[in-house]
Amino acid sequence: MDCPIKTQQNKESLLDYSAGRLDRPQAGMVEEHVETCAECARFLAEQRAVWEALGAWEPAEISTDFNRRLYRKIDQAKPASWLNRLLWRPLVPLAAACLLIAASVALHTPTATAIPENSQAHAESVEPEQVERTLDDLQMLRELALTPSSEAKTPQPM
Amino acid sequence: MPQWVKEDMGASLALDCDAELMLQVKDGDTASFALLLDKYRVSLTHFLYRMVQDQPVAEELSQEVFLRVYKSRETYEPTAKFATWLYRIATHLALNWLRDGKNERGQARLDEVVEDGPSRELPDHAPSVEQRMVSRVKVDEVRRAVAALPAKQRAAVLMHKYEEMEYSQIAKILSCSESAVKSLLFRAYETLRVRLAHMA
Numbered sequence: 335m336d337c338p339i340k341t342q343q344n345k346e347s348l349l350d351y352s353a354g355r356l357d358r359p360q361a362g363m364v365e366e367h368v369e370t371c372a373e374c375a376r377f378l379a380e381q382r383a384v385w386e387a388l389g390a391w392e393p394a395e396i397s398t399d400f401n402r403r404l405y406r407k408i409d410q411a412k413p414a415s416w417l418n419r420l421l422w423r424p425l426v427p428l429a430a431a432c433l434l435i436a437a438s439v440a441l442h443t444p445t446a447t448a449i450p451e452n453s454q455a456h457a458e459s460v461e462p463e464q465v466e467r468t469l470d471d472l473q474m475l476r477e478l479a480l481t482p483s484s485e486a487k488t489p490q491p492m
Numbered sequence: 493m494p495q496w497v498k499e500d501m502g503a504s505l506a507l508d509c510d511a512e513l514m515l516q517v518k519d520g521d522t523a524s525f526a527l528l529l530d531k532y533r534v535s536l537t538h539f540l541y542r543m544v545q546d547q548p549v550a551e552e553l554s555q556e557v558f559l560r561v562y563k564s565r566e567t568y569e570p571t572a573k574f575a576t577w578l579y580r581i582a583t584h585l586a587l588n589w590l591r592d593g594k595n596e597r598g599q600a601r602l603d604e605v606v607e608d609g610p611s612r613e614l615p616d617h618a619p620s621v622e623q624r625m626v627s628r629v630k631v632d633e634v635r636r637a638v639a640a641l642p643a644k645q646r647a648a649v650l651m652h653k654y655e656e657m658e659y660s661q662i663a664k665i666l667s668c669s670e671s672a673v674k675s676l677l678f679r680a681y682e683t684l685r686v687r688l689a690h691m692a
Contacts, residue, residue: 346674349681353652380689384681387688388653390627391634393541396534397551404529404555408562 337371348374352381510574517565525565529558532575535655536582542650543586545639553589557582572664579655580665583647590643630691637687645680652677 337344350356351364368375397403510531516524536557541550560581638646644666651657651665659670659677666673 345678349677380685381681383691384684384688385653387630387634387691388638388649388684391542391631391638393538393550394547396537400533400537400551400555401529404558407555407559411559411563 337367337374345377348377349381352378352385511570514561514565514568514574515570517562518568525562528561528574532578533558536578539579539650539655540582540586542638542654543583543643543646544589545635549589553582553585556585573661576661576664579651579657580667583651583665587643587647633691634688637684640687641680641683645676645683648673648676649680649684 347356347360347364351361356364368378510528513524513528517528533554537550537554540553540557541547544550544553557578561578638649641649647666648662651662657665659673663670663673666676668676
């Protein structure tokens with residue numbers, strides 16, 4: 335086998351050997367060569383050191399709420415239906431609540447200025463009596479007024 | 493049968509299975525989406541964490557990836573492996589995040605001692621204080637070395653090392669040729685050998 339260090343392509347086979355990606359015959363050829371080639375042996379030792387150093391780097395564990403956060407983002411990304419869009423508008427439920435309260439207050443509160451149904455009839459039945467009474471009163475006042483003046487016009491005895 | 497052949501067959505079967513699940517999501521089956529989420533949530537978030545080196549940002553980006561997958565379900569066509577599509581979105585988001593300079597906070601954290609996975613072990617199984625300190629220093633050195641790589645080289649190394657992806661798949665994700673991927677990887681490992689070889 336030619337020295338792998340001599341060409342770029344052969345260097346790749348050394349990398350593949352380090353990574354354990356060569357099949358058995360190819361790996362055997364590299365091993366055989368390395369026994370007699372100090373340069374390749376050093377290359378392999380260094381590459382193996384890099385490989386092991388990288389292997390020692392273990393990342394941290396993933397957050398336990400990873401999926402929950404993801405599914406929340408997915409839900410937020412979903413286009414809302416027209417009904418949802420309508421219901422999710424913040425002022426609409428507020429307005430609906432106000433309308434309900436106003437309607438219930440209007441239905442259950444008695445009106446202070448309301449006139450009873452029979453009040454008009456009662457007023458109509460009372461009115462002639464009042465008029466009649468008023469006329470009587472006027473007649474009586476007139477008679478009272480006439481009485482003193484007639485006495486005043488009576489000649490005084492000398 | 494060689495191990496790599498078995499892995500390749502497994503990947504092929506996974507292709508059909510994941511694409512099939514995504515097609516069911518397309519048909520409105522949210523349970524299939526949950527299965528895909530469970531399958532890729534950890535690996536994808538870890539990939540993004542190693543890209544941006546900031547756990548909250550990595551989780552946000554990961555959620556954005558799954559959100560985009562869900563939103564794209566109606567137009568999904570299984571023209572590539574599902575994982576390729578997924579990591580393509582993730583890499584795109586991570587590269588944009590790094591490019592836009594949003595990583596200032598993350599880079600500042602490289603100077604801090606970060607509580608990574610091993611330090612969260614239960615007390616009964618926890619290594620000694622000295623072992624933990626040595627491990628932490630080593631991990632910190634690895635993190636710095638990876639962070640110093642150009643973003644595309646970083647992505648290529650992470651997919652090659654941790655996701656065990658083939659060159660062809662990395663090429664599709666990074667939208668470049670296989671030879672470009674090999675070149676990216678070779679340069680990246682060359683840099684890492686200089687910085688990390690003493691850790692042998």
